[in-house]
Amino acid sequence: MKDLPSPLSSLRSGWVPEGRPFHHLGSPPLRVWVWTAATLVLVVVAAVLWRNSDAAATDSTTTAPADAPTGAPAGAVSEVWSVSGDPRTADVVEGGRVLAGSDHGVRALDPATGEEAWRYTRGNAWLCGLTVTDGVVVAVFRTEDRCDEAVGLHAGTGVRAWTRNVNFRSDMTLSSTDRIVLAHSPTGIVTLDPTGNNIRWRYAPPSGCELLGSDAGDAGVAVLERCAGSRVLQLRLLDGFDGSAHWTRDLTLSDAEDAELLGADLLVGVRTGDEVELRSAADGALLTTLAATATAEGAARQSAIDGAVLVSAGGTLTAVEPGSGRRLWEAAATGLPGEPVSDDDRPRLTVPDSQGFAHRDAATGEELDRSVASGVPAGGTATTVGGTVVLRLPDGVRAYR
Template sequence: MSRVLPRRLPRPSWPALTWLAVLVIALVAGLILAGTSNAGSTDVRTAASPPAISSAPLAEQLETRWSAQSAADDQRSVASGTVITANEHGVRGLDPLSGEERWHYLRPNATMCDLTVLDDVVIAIFRTTGRCNEAVALEAGSGVRRWYRNVGFSDQLSLLGSGTAALAATPGGIAVLDAVGNSIRWRYNPPQGCELASIGIGINGVVVLESCTTGTAWLAQFDLYSGDPQWRVAPPEDDVTVLGVDGVVSLLAGQQLRILSARNGSLLSTVDTAVESAESLESEESAESAATLFAETSGRGGVPLVYLAERLYGVDPVSGTLLWSVAATGLPALNDLGVVVPEGGEFVIRDASTGQELDRPIVADQGTPPGGSQDGLLRLEIAGPALIAISADGLVAYA
């Protein structure tokens, strides 16, 4: 009777074991990345090319081309001839004339902390852990990813932007990201016992209101791109909110609009407003009840604009004196002709330097918000030949 003995298997060589270990590690890493990384959990659609941006003026008669409600996307803006909408899981780029989707970047397993839309790029920061830990920059016209990086920001994050800089702000400090590359240009953290009570950003830099437990407070301006300190002054004694740093430094102090020099922080002018207080402004439902713009003009170089409590102010950039003001139901849009201001159910194009009316396009189909009373209108945006009216409830595109 024969016996079958177990056959001795050949012993693998050390090189073979090494390659096997490497393969196992790679497979495990791939599974982890597929479940948790940006690449493995992102739904991406890009446009073949950025849209052709028309410089044609607004039509003399505007008609509603399309509209969208806020049920799907609750943040809306315009850049590179594209309507940008966003919600807690991602960003979309829409055609301004048809409303059709051109691109999207969606993160179903992450939550967006905030985003900012610059001239040609969208920067969004997502949270996959307890902190806001992933930042991405997308080409506004096509959705193509410009860069991606890990960050470590607090979940109290707010994103602001100007030029090619995105500012991540928390009460404990600020960090400025480069929209072109993926670097953090500079950081600022207030001294121990102090916090940043208000922050403004614009073409002239970043201004912070620093409040300390000792009772002291300071207004300080930093260079937008280098973070170099430019000046530091004592703020007004009233409750202060920094509105913007576009041409001049605009503050709301109590019930007054105060204009400071962007060069040295000195007081240039004050304007009485209808705002009850800085605290009442911050408690309003609309986060865009106050904002600043800088309107490029021929000859003067540009005019700072301040929108505050349903009134638009044009300010002389040198003296800080008030050039003009007009009632407005939302933040205006800038185009080559001037400033498009929403006024009493109509859209009025005004000269940025004088406030003089230049044109008043007719809205053919009144009744679609905000074409009627403009209740809830936040701001206007220009996307080529289209005028985008953004409200708390959604948006309407006119052309």
């Protein structure tokens, strides 16, 4: 038998048994360790960045557009669902959805069932303001000290329309009208395009003055401001698209009076003390006044429909002709109607009152029919969506069927 070389002599001579290739033993080269360490660092950094990113903190869903609402509210209705909390937006019905704000975002609900259709929430940011116009929900978020991120979402589906960075104060509020989103703070206002996301113009009050209120409407953007130590307020109407001044009026208050801007649709409305003043959009001239004595029905409020300004105050809803200030009709009410519903080319308003909801002819105020309901809170805005009446309140939303 042939002697085999010893292992030591084999290593020295380079001999290995047939079919068994020899591999030198030892540590991997330094470059392998460097590559491995770098890869691990990148994985850890990526995980940390993702965990702290806006994408990881965003919880969003989308849905198909809502079907066109059908039917009409019954003769007797009761509450079928509700959402508590500040809804944030003045108009909660858009695109066949009911919009409800929260501390971290917005949800869109089915009007009939209250079930969630879509949502957009940010776990790492706080909602500063929410509004809806032209089919787009505009939400502004605060990530640190200022409200610095805005997003536009299609109201019917929740699909993102746009995002942009902004630089607003943390106490800002949002409102809107057709093609205008208005961001308000005591030191100034900014207007945005809701569909194109660009900032149009800014306005700051004169030095030593602060904004008491602002509102965007088809008449323009109205601002009410007070200068330090003065009982004279200035009411201005600015152009909604370029910010140029249309007119300025001085309002003199007694020591016991306060003032509140109500709206800028068709007429500019201001509550001064226990009266509502409605002023011409053309030159600011006073056209008419309405009593605004505080009652259980809530504070004075203003809206508009085609051909009329609507004012809810002191338990009465008054329709005013915008050209002359003439009163068109009056009806008992505990709040405002929302958008009218067309019925055989006869627009109908859903007016909340002490007995439930009166469905009235928008042109004449005639009661066409009624949905009786008990315990309807005062101070809301009622909008009919198919067979559901949606009531927007300062502290939540309720639906009646």
